[in-house]
Amino acid sequence: MLVTISLSFYLFTIPGMIMYLIEIYSLKSRNINKIKLKFILAQLSVIVLQLNNATNFLFYCFAGHRFRQAAVQTYYGYSALSKTFFHHYILRNKEYGYARAYGHPVSHSAQTALTNRSSTSPYYPRSPYKTSPL
Known part of the structure; x- marks a missing residue:
């Protein structure tokens, strides 16, 4: 090789x-x-x-025999994952919960991350109005 x-x-x-x-x-x-x-x-x-x-x-x-084996395993592994994704999320039309801070669906881990953020996060502005330093 x-x-x-x-x-x-x-x-x-x-x-x-x-x-x-x-x-x-x-x-x-x-x-x-x-x-x-x-x-x-x-x-x-x-x-x-x-x-x-x-x-x-x-x-x-x-x-390379080992390279061929790894390439085939990678292809079939990806193929199986894509079929699983297609079946679970496209065909079954799985719905996610909505986050309070946003208006779009997110997964459970993102919802948990949103609730654990502090009030000084850039996603929660201190004031609804922008103030200029000048």
């Missing part, structure tokens, strides 16, 4: 490093065709550098 990722890193970064060295040590030319070619090669080397990041996931999937 480590050899695969390291080899892909070197293969994808070598063209970018060569292009970088060419740009640093090359003489400045006024030939428009050479400038265009240099620009195109520079852009291609950036694309190849970005391919390193894009292909790491694929290499992990192909070469």
Whole structure:
């Protein structure tokens, strides 16, 4: 696994490093065709550098057995949670209680947090009117 990722890193970064060295040590030319070619090669080397990041996931999937297992477990765990959420809260149309300070539904833990706040909380202003310090 480590050899695969390291080899892909070197293969994808070598063209970018060569292009970088060419740009640093090359003489400045006024030939428009050479400038265009240099620009195109520079852009291609950036694309190849970005391919390193894009292909790491694929290499992990192909070469890493533990990574595949963890990815499958994560997917099925998330899938089960989303089905549970959909069933309990969407299909059953579960209602929450209303908080006194607000006019929208909140859960029980949020209701408890609202009742435990002090009177100096930013949610309970001291005065209904704003006063300016000037």
